[in-house]
Amino acid sequence: MTETSKPRAPFTPWDRRELPGLFAVDESARRVGNYKWAEMRLFEVLGGWVATIPELDVKLVLGRHTYHHAWHSELWHKRLPELREMNPERLTVPPNDAFVTFMDAIREPEAPELTIEKLVGVYRVLIPRFIAAYTYHLNGTSTITDAPTIRSLKFALQDEFDDWRDGEMLLQALIDTPEKVERAGRRQVELEKLYLASGGIAGAGTLGEPVEEVRVS
Amino acid sequence: MKKMLPESELARDERFVRTNIEDRIFDPRGPRIAQRDTGPARMGVDRPAAGERSRSLMHGIFVGEIQALEGAGRTCYDFDDEAAPFQLKLDMARQCWDESRHCEISVKLGDHMGTEIGEYTESTFLFAAACNPDPVLRLCGVNRALEGLAIDVFNSMKNFGNESGDPILEFCEDWMLADEVTHVKMGSDWLRRLTATDPERRERALEFQRTVDAIFNLGGFRGEDDENPIQLARDFRRLAGFTDDENDSLAALARESTEQAREMAEAATAALQTSAQGS
Amino acid sequence: MTAITVTPNPFTLVPYDVAEIISLLEEAAALAGIPSGVDIALTVDEELFAPLTGHMSDVVDGRVVLWISGGNFEDNKRPCRFSAAQARVDLSVMMLRAKDRLSEDFAAAPLDAQLLRGERAAWDTYAAGRARRRGIDVRRPRQLYDFRLQHGFTNVADAAFERCWQAERVTWQGIREICKETGAADRGPSKVPVDLLRRK
Ligand SMILES: [Fe+2]
Numbered sequence: 032m033t034e035t036s037k038p039r040a041p042f043t044p045w046d047r048r049e050l051p052g053l054f055a056v057d058e059s060a061r062r063v064g065n066y067k068w069a070e071m072r073l074f075e076v077l078g079g080w081v082a083t084i085p086e087l088d089v090k091l092v093l094g095r096h097t098y099h100h101a102w103h104s105e106l107w108h109k110r111l112p113e114l115r116e117m118n119p120e121r122l123t124v125p126p127n128d129a130f131v132t133f134m135d136a137i138r139e140p141e142a143p144e145l146t147i148e149k150l151v152g153v154y155r156v157l158i159p160r161f162i163a164a165y166t167y168h169l170n171g172t173s174t175i176t177d178a179p180t181i182r183s184l185k186f187a188l189q190d191e192f193d194d195w196r197d198g199e200m201l202l203q204a205l206i207d208t209p210e211k212v213e214r215a216g217r218r219q220v221e222l223e224k225l226y227l228a229s230g231g232i233a234g235a236g237t238l239g240e241p242v243e244e245v246r247v248s
Numbered sequence: 249m250k251k252m253l254p255e256s257e258l259a260r261d262e263r264f265v266r267t268n269i270e271d272r273i274f275d276p277r278g279p280r281i282a283q284r285d286t287g288p289a290r291m292g293v294d295r296p297a298a299g300e301r302s303r304s305l306m307h308g309i310f311v312g313e314i315q316a317l318e319g320a321g322r323t324c325y326d327f328d329d330e331a332a333p334f335q336l337k338l339d340m341a342r343q344c345w346d347e348s349r350h351c352e353i354s355v356k357l358g359d360h361m362g363t364e365i366g367e368y369t370e371s372t373f374l375f376a377a378a379c380n381p382d383p384v385l386r387l388c389g390v391n392r393a394l395e396g397l398a399i400d401v402f403n404s405m406k407n408f409g410n411e412s413g414d415p416i417l418e419f420c421e422d423w424m425l426a427d428e429v430t431h432v433k434m435g436s437d438w439l440r441r442l443t444a445t446d447p448e449r450r451e452r453a454l455e456f457q458r459t460v461d462a463i464f465n466l467g468g469f470r471g472e473d474d475e476n477p478i479q480l481a482r483d484f485r486r487l488a489g490f491t492d493d494e495n496d497s498l499a500a501l502a503r504e505s506t507e508q509a510r511e512m513a514e515a516a517t518a519a520l521q522t523s524a525q526g527s
Numbered sequence: 528m529t530a531i532t533v534t535p536n537p538f539t540l541v542p543y544d545v546a547e548i549i550s551l552l553e554e555a556a557a558l559a560g561i562p563s564g565v566d567i568a569l570t571v572d573e574e575l576f577a578p579l580t581g582h583m584s585d586v587v588d589g590r591v592v593l594w595i596s597g598g599n600f601e602d603n604k605r606p607c608r609f610s611a612a613q614a615r616v617d618l619s620v621m622m623l624r625a626k627d628r629l630s631e632d633f634a635a636a637p638l639d640a641q642l643l644r645g646e647r648a649a650w651d652t653y654a655a656g657r658a659r660r661r662g663i664d665v666r667r668p669r670q671l672y673d674f675r676l677q678h679g680f681t682n683v684a685d686a687a688f689e690r691c692w693q694a695e696r697v698t699w700q701g702i703r704e705i706c707k708e709t710g711a712a713d714r715g716p717s718k719v720p721v722d723l724l725r726r727k
């Protein structure tokens with residue numbers, strides 16, 4: 032017989048989740064809006080590049096990844112109204128002009144011989160930064176109050192890791208001369224400087240400072 | 249990167265060779281073959297050159313899938329958020345993934361049939377339909393005309409797989425067919441939503457679709473008779489949101505094209521006979 | 528001395544070169560071991576284009592009588608142009624089959640126009656496998672697919688294909704047994720004449 036009336040704790044002994052998190056509702060929504068904007072610009076350009084890339088394997092992988100990032104932007108689009116933003120477009124914005132400059136630079140290459148430049152921008156600069164920004168949010172937000180965001184972050188992160196690996200392996204296969212190593216390196220340095228100037232996908236404080244911890248007393 | 253990529257700029261490796269349309273138009277063998285019996289156009293193991301004809305069609309499907317992928321990808325990029333709503337772009341991104349899988353499936357099926365990438369020339373007229381600067385027209389050209397054709401092609405291939413006892417072909421075509429029905433549905437839904445308050449724009453889009461459809465019917469390629477290699481898949485079209493009226497008028501259009509092809513063949517025969525008598 | 532003739536001579540619809548075809552025929556005849564003194568006549572239907580392909584090899588009154596669609600010689604990437612590489616493959620297979628017909632092993636075989644599609648696919652495979660081992664660039668997956676279309680997509684058919692492909696000696700009786708084994712013999716004669724493309 033199961034004792035149905037015996038009281039049990041609401042949290043199992045191994046459930047160590049805690050109430051306070053780094054972000055209030057507004058801040059979480061602001062970040063989610065920035066994520067959505069960046070994921071949108073990313074999936075658009077991946078889709079646009081497909082036709083400009085002669086390498087068949089890269090073409091097909093980009094076709095697949097286009098959808099992954101579109102889906103992430105959809106997850107964020109759906110999360111925004113749940114974070115009290117009834118007009119999701121209002122928060123679907125870049126964090127600042129410098130980040131727009133950075134994304135424009137990511138999206139700039141067009142010629143068929145620039146596959147390395149295209150891939151370095153996405154897989155060596157942008158996606159590692161998505162991984163960082165999402166991980167920071169995941170680790171910092173309240174595990175109880177912001178659980179729906181966490182769930183989406185985990186789905187998105189799973190894709191980001193897989194896609195990063197796909198892209199990095201393609202790059203390693205394409206970069207087959209010392210000259211191409213230099214090319215890839217130059218491109219990465221250029222873009223990283225622009226990224227630095229923007230502060231990150233969610234602007235300054237993407238990975239912490241100067242956001243202050245919210246205290247729940 | 250610029251918006252609106254012309255078909256001439258589609259990036260390909262050195263295996264791919266573009267079809268030169270003049271090669272076909274000025275080929276002196278064309279009119280002569282048109283008057284000869286080369287067996288049923290419908291796919292079947294009993295017709296002459298069954299294997300070679302299947303391989304050639306399979307390669308055509310493969311490059312068509314690449315262009316469908318590229319077209320859907322460009323629709324994600326070519327339009328700003330006002331011209332193409334966010335949800336529409338999400339659908340197009342989903343289509344990118346589907347078409348990317350179709351390319352993969354087509355490569356495997358090509359291996360299965362014994363053809364190689366780039367073995368035949370590539371005609372880029374499918375992508376040309378995806379170049380329209382109006383997203384609604386593009387959607388009609390691509391997601392209703394082109395994807396509708398894909399339904400017909402995959403259904404014909406699936407039936408061929410079934411008749412020839414080829415479980416791999418039948419299996420793959422059935423899966424692709426499911427995706428293409430989804431793509432046509434997207435096209436039908438978006439046409440309705442984007443033109444809900446603009447009947448004039450809807451009519452222009454449907455007119456564009458008819459133009460693209462007419463190209464696909466050219467020379468009796470598609471229809472409901474034995475002389476059409478690709479059969480109109482009415483049931484799957486209905487599932488995808490085409491009305492019976494639309495299917496009827498497409499069938500009529502296809503019959504017209506088949507009739508025109510027949511007349512052209514007869515005219516060519518007459519011309520040949522006249523010149524033979526003259527010489 | 529062997530007399531080799533090619534019809535038409537010259538070609539009028541496609542820029543195929545008779546001298547080039549004759550030299551490829553000589554090469555293929557040597558590869559197949561056609562005895563000298565056996566005359567060879569090749570008819571090319573220059574009206575037919577790819578993918579309307581097909582070829583036939585018969586022996587009539589001791590002469591090798593060959594027919595081929597112009598589409599077999601056509602470069603798939605460049606319409607109307609002659610592809611020596613493709614011609615070399617098909618002419619080798621044709622000539623190996625003609626050589627079979629010159630031997631006792633195939634004395635009872637009917638003319639190509641009367642063969643069942645399954646018989647033809649098995650015989651082609653036997654010839655293609657030998658051509659491959661003699662250094663001709665025959666593509667096995669292509670041959671396998673054509674074989675399966677007539678013999679079925681089954682393990683039995685695949686095993687039969689393997690035997691035809693590997694064999695250095697098969698007889699007409701052997702071809703017929705393979706068709707019984709795979710069930711191709713039960714399919715009966717083709718509804719569409721197998722020599723339809725040859726009929727003008
Ligand atoms: Fe497709």
Ligand SMILES: [Fe+2]
Nearest residue numbers: 316395428431
């Ligand atoms: Fe599709």
